[in-house]
Amino acid sequence: MHALKMKTRYLNPARFEEHPAFLYTIYQNALRCQPGIVSLDKEKELGGRFYIEPSVKVSSFNVDDQEGVMWNRAVWFYEKSDEKAREIFVKYEQECIRELEHKIKGHEDILRSLNLKGE
């Protein structure tokens, strides 16, 4: 699927519009901001892709096609917005913790019931 998406991007350059933007990710326990170009699908079928620059080799990242929405643990903005990015990442981590707590509770409930019925 990924290869197909990349092929579509490569074969139909007119289908995608590009804008300069900033990509925010978490790398080595710290927030990282990288400038680059975001490529968006005009037909809204494929997600966004962020091309990081400047770098020795061209590296790219799958991102959401909307500004300020986290996807693939990355978020992008047209303008540099450090605090907004930090807030989004804080929310994301809090959501992850909440989800994991819920999952752990489920497993612990199963364990408790198994142990109780074993006694």
Next chain:
Amino acid sequence: MSNPYLSKKRLKNDEKYHFRIGKESFDVYLYSIRTGALEKRFGNLSKSARGHAQFVFFNQDSLCNDRIIVSQLESRVFNGLLWLREENDNEAKRLFIQHENAKCEELKEKMEKHRQNLILLQTTKEWHKA
């Protein structure tokens, strides 16, 4: 520290002690957990694709007449199910408890990492220098 029960190295070593299903099919007991209790079903097991096996119920009373995908290895929890060649409720219960404990530990480790990330995000204002 990673969980030794779930690590790939350990799983490879474990395979020596498990019975692996071959070409032939045979009758087994399938165990699962439903509403916090152990559930046992009797049926036939045969080899399936992608390193798994499929279980077909003998009891036709139940509405579910589907094939269930289970592990090819005996006493390995997969898809929330495990099978044993002989009826042994206590062993099944022990294996499920072991599996659930391992899952809990794994999730707790993940949660700890997210907590550390959250603390870092809330306390330090430093940025990664690319």
